[in-house]
Structure formats: C-alpha cells, structure tokens
Amino acid sequence: MNSSSIVRRRFLQGVAAATAVTSVRAQDDPLRFGMIGVGKRGTAHLGQLVERSDITVQAVCDIDSAARDAAQSAAQGDNPRSYSDYRELLRQSDVDAVLIATPCYLHAEMAAAALDAGKHVFCEKPLAISADQVQLVLNAARNSKAVFQIGQQSRNSPHMQDVVRQIHETGLIGTPLVIKAQRHSTPSRPGTRREGGTGQQRRFPGWYNDVKLSGDLIVENAIHNLDVCNWLTGSRPVSVYGHGKRYLPEPMPAGTVMMDGFSVEYIYRNDMHLDYSQLYLHPRALKKLPNGMWFVVYGEKGTIELDYSSWTFYDIYGDSAPVEHQAPEGIDLTEAAHNDFVRAIRENHRPVADIDVAATAALTSIMGREAIYQRRMVTWDEMGVSI
Ligand SMILES: NC(=O)c1ccc[n+]([C@@H]2O[C@H](COP(=O)([O-])OP(=O)(O)OC[C@H]3O[C@@H](n4cnc5c(N)ncnc54)[C@H](O)[C@@H]3O)[C@@H](O)[C@H]2O)c1
Structure with a gap:
C-alpha cells in the first residue's frame, strides 16, 4: 500500500x-x-x-x-x-x-x-x-x-520564550527582518559521533545514517534549530533553496547517506528571510566564525544574538551599549517538557510544543531536504499539507 x-x-x-x-x-x-x-x-x-x-x-x-x-x-x-x-x-x-x-x-x-x-x-x-x-x-x-506533544524541548526553555516575547510582544528590535542561524561542529570520525563536547565517541544507531529511516540530517537533527527559527519569525516558510551533501570521509551526493553539511535559505510568509547552515567541518578553535549553535535576528531597530546560554540586544546604530541577559540556570529542558505534557493532560489544553508546532517544523525540514536533493526551489504549497 x-x-x-x-x-x-x-x-x-x-x-x-x-x-x-x-x-x-x-x-x-x-x-x-x-x-x-x-x-x-x-x-x-x-x-x-x-x-x-x-x-x-x-x-x-x-x-x-x-x-x-x-x-x-x-x-x-x-x-x-x-x-x-x-x-x-x-x-x-x-x-x-x-x-x-x-x-x-x-x-x-x-x-x-x-x-x-x-x-x-x-x-x-x-x-x-x-x-x-x-x-x-x-x-x-x-x-x-x-494531548499531542512533540519532543522539541527548546519550546520549553524560559530563556527562548523570553526572547520570542521581546521580539513579538515588546518590539525590542522593531519589525524582525532577517535571521542568520547555524549549527557547526567539529568533524566526526566515520561511523561515530562526538557528544556534547565530552570527547566521547559513540556509534550511530543503525538507522541513523540511512536517510530513508532518519529523514537525513536536516530532518533528524536540524529540526530543533529550524523550529526555533520558525518560532523567532512568528511565521512559517513559503519557499526554500539549498545545497548539501556528505563531505567526509568522501563526498557523496545528497540523498544517499546522512549529509554532514548543508546550507538553506528560506523565505517566510511574513517576508522574513532565514539563512541557516549546518556543518561538521568546523574546527573548534576557528576565531572569526564561532562554532556551536546560535541565532541572530536582525530587525529594523536592532539585533538579538542568541544561543542556549544567553541573549544580547544590539541597537542598530550603536546608540546604546549592548545588553547581555544570561539564561536562568538549572533548567532541564526534558524535565520542563515532561512538566508541560502532564499539565496539558491535567488541565486539558495544548502544550507549547503542540501538533501545529510539530507539523510546521517537520514540513520546514522536509521541504529544505527536498530543495537540496532536487537542486531547485521548493515551495510550502507543493508539500500539499494544510496546517
Ligand atoms: N529531543 C531530543 O533532543 C532527542 C535527542 C536524541 C534523540 N532524539 C530522537 O529520539 C529517537 C530515538 O533516538 P535514539 O538515539 O534513542 O535511537 P536508538 O536507536 O538508540 O533507540 C531507538 C529504539 O527504538 C527501538 N525500535 C525500533 N523499531 C521499533 C519498533 N517497531 N517498535 C518498538 N521499538 C522499536 C530500537 O530497538 C531502539 O531500542 C529519534 O527519533 C531521535 O531523533 C531526540
């Protein structure tokens, strides 16, 4: 069937x-x-x-x-x-x-x-x-x-929630216009993955590198980051173009095994533009472009620079000094996600990471993957799903 x-x-x-x-x-x-x-x-x-x-x-x-x-x-x-x-x-x-x-x-x-x-x-x-x-x-x-909840636990971060409020309720950066975001890391040895900066290597589960089972890197992995970008835009994509493949240990075309690098450009329904890249070729010591996960949201009045530990506001003309805000300490996002799930069931309402968040993030990632595989611009409408 x-x-x-x-x-x-x-x-x-x-x-x-x-x-x-x-x-x-x-x-x-x-x-x-x-x-x-x-x-x-x-x-x-x-x-x-x-x-x-x-x-x-x-x-x-x-x-x-x-x-x-x-x-x-x-x-x-x-x-x-x-x-x-x-x-x-x-x-x-x-x-x-x-x-x-x-x-x-x-x-x-x-x-x-x-x-x-x-x-x-x-x-x-x-x-x-x-x-x-x-x-x-x-x-x-x-x-x-x-109740349906998706395991995109960034949505349960009070730190991220605060930034979204600053953009969409307080209007700190004025109209948000462009996002640059990345997830760059050091290369993994073939068949292994470096975890959380501990230096430990672990073997991937058998399904992971099979793109028919995992959905490829942009769906299995970047979905967390692309979901945060969707949330920061307060919108959803209309189109995407991108390029990616497996660069190491030897170049392989997209769609064969899990990519280890790609770049995608999305245009959103509210006309925002997202430029996202993910790459496992990034030496930790590189100075000009920091490795790790970060998001920069440019608006008409200023810019917010954000990662999982802090966010900073920069006035567009530098009229005021940058202000850095640390994320609250001691919050386990998985525990926060469990709390939200239990509360949603008990109180009979939707959790923050609900079915619409889940479906939008999945489609965002899937359309990005298809743009990479098919080497053309792919639109939201051609996915044929209404959310
Ligand atoms: N939210 C997060 O931050 C986060 C972190 C890691 C993994 N994940 C996701 O969690 C999922 C699991 O990842 P993992 O690293 O634990 O993989 P894993 O391979 O370690 O675990 C998957 C388990 O599912 C079992 N399984 C396979 N087919 C099954 C079936 N038909 N019925 C019942 N069990 C079956 C396997 O035997 C295995 O024990 C993936 O989708 C991954 O993307 C999410």
Whole structure:
C-alpha cells in the first residue's frame, strides 16, 4: 500500500472511530505511561519519568529484548509489563499516555495509531520524515481529544520564550527582518559521533545514517534549530533553496547517506528571510566564525544574538551599549517538557510544543531536504499539507 492510501485509510478510520481518550481517572492519580522505543533517548526519558510521583511507567515496548529488559529493570519500582509489538501496548486500557522514542521513520505511524487508540502522545522529533506522514498524524490529531506533544524541548526553555516575547510582544528590535542561524561542529570520525563536547565517541544507531529511516540530517537533527527559527519569525516558510551533501570521509551526493553539511535559505510568509547552515567541518578553535549553535535576528531597530546560554540586544546604530541577559540556570529542558505534557493532560489544553508546532517544523525540514536533493526551489504549497 502506498503512503497516500495509508493516509486516506487512517483518516477514514479516525472519523469513524470518534476516539475517546482512555478512561477517566481522578485528577491526582498518577498518569500511566507506556514507553515505545527504549534505546538511548527513550531510556533517558524513562530515567526521568521513574523519578516522578505523578507518573507511573505501566508498560515498555521495544523490538530489542535487551532494551526491554534494561527498561524493565530501570523502572522496577513501577513493575512495568513488557511488549515487543507497540500495537499490543496500545490495546492496554490501563495506559493513559505513550512516549514514542523509536527511529524517525516510525514516529508518524505510531503517533497516529496511539491517537486513534485514545492515548495522549509525547512523540520524539521529528514528527515525520515525509509530507504524507505529516498529514497522517495531523488527521489523527484533529480527530482526537488527546494531548499531542512533540519532543522539541527548546519550546520549553524560559530563556527562548523570553526572547520570542521581546521580539513579538515588546518590539525590542522593531519589525524582525532577517535571521542568520547555524549549527557547526567539529568533524566526526566515520561511523561515530562526538557528544556534547565530552570527547566521547559513540556509534550511530543503525538507522541513523540511512536517510530513508532518519529523514537525513536536516530532518533528524536540524529540526530543533529550524523550529526555533520558525518560532523567532512568528511565521512559517513559503519557499526554500539549498545545497548539501556528505563531505567526509568522501563526498557523496545528497540523498544517499546522512549529509554532514548543508546550507538553506528560506523565505517566510511574513517576508522574513532565514539563512541557516549546518556543518561538521568546523574546527573548534576557528576565531572569526564561532562554532556551536546560535541565532541572530536582525530587525529594523536592532539585533538579538542568541544561543542556549544567553541573549544580547544590539541597537542598530550603536546608540546604546549592548545588553547581555544570561539564561536562568538549572533548567532541564526534558524535565520542563515532561512538566508541560502532564499539565496539558491535567488541565486539558495544548502544550507549547503542540501538533501545529510539530507539523510546521517537520514540513520546514522536509521541504529544505527536498530543495537540496532536487537542486531547485521548493515551495510550502507543493508539500500539499494544510496546517
Ligand atoms: N529531543 C531530543 O533532543 C532527542 C535527542 C536524541 C534523540 N532524539 C530522537 O529520539 C529517537 C530515538 O533516538 P535514539 O538515539 O534513542 O535511537 P536508538 O536507536 O538508540 O533507540 C531507538 C529504539 O527504538 C527501538 N525500535 C525500533 N523499531 C521499533 C519498533 N517497531 N517498535 C518498538 N521499538 C522499536 C530500537 O530497538 C531502539 O531500542 C529519534 O527519533 C531521535 O531523533 C531526540
């Protein structure tokens, strides 16, 4: 069955099912979680969830029995049941919410099925790796009363929220016009990834370099940064052009294995322009262009320079001295994301990283990837998804 017929079938199922959210329970009963995919990221989530008194881990699911066993023992205080088939977990009426942390190509299918089954869903990014998959989950979410949250935890950062307020409520930089943003890092040795500046190398999971499973670097990885850019613009793209490929260990055309470098230029609906680049060729000691992740938002009255630790305002003509603001310390964004998910379920409202944020970020990344692969300008409209 092709993916558009799966989308259609699911949409009709969703309409027919008129989904009810899993059993009504007392407000202060712990939420009962099912974990789907307990590899590296799922285990990190699990480690935080088992520490909470407002959550119990009721079930774990993974196709890898060693991962299942490790998760069961990490959550032994909650004594979770174990499943190898996520559909079996979704049939359990004593599971209120699922956390999906499987490889990227499975997110949409699993999230849509979970919403159809009446479960609240916390799904790791990206929502999807194709436009059809985005549509699939959007349809399921529109037919469900359950809460959907995407694991784009930058949205839960009070620091980032403050900057967005400064731009769109306080008007600090006047009309925002242009964003330059980047994520540059030192090269990885073939088949390994350097993590968090610790100098440790780890092997990629098998699916990671397969662009049919991961969605490629711009979808699997840059989606966090592109989502922040979308948020900073207060808009969404209309078109994109870009170039990228695998530069090391040897040049390979885009669309074969995970790129290690690309540049993309987006035009937004409000006429803003984004120039984003991601590159794993950047020596740490390079002076003129700092490595790492940063965003610069230029406006008619001034500019904001932003990273995850601070932001600074520069008056456009230098009439006032730059003012730097440090991010509040001690905030764990994954914990903040869990808090928002629980609050949204308890209070019956949308989390900040909701289905629209998820779908917009996924489509932004997917259209950027297609522009790179097809070596042409790609438009939002040709993605064929309405959000
Ligand atoms: N939000 C973030 O900052 C962040 C950070 C890291 C990873 N992620 C995302 O989390 C997801 C998982 O990444 P990872 O590094 O943990 O990968 P991983 O390979 O370590 O873990 C994936 C797990 O899913 C399991 N799995 C595969 N197919 C399955 C199926 N059909 N049913 C059940 N389980 C299945 C695998 O056996 C594995 O244990 C990815 O989408 C990744 O992009 C997000």
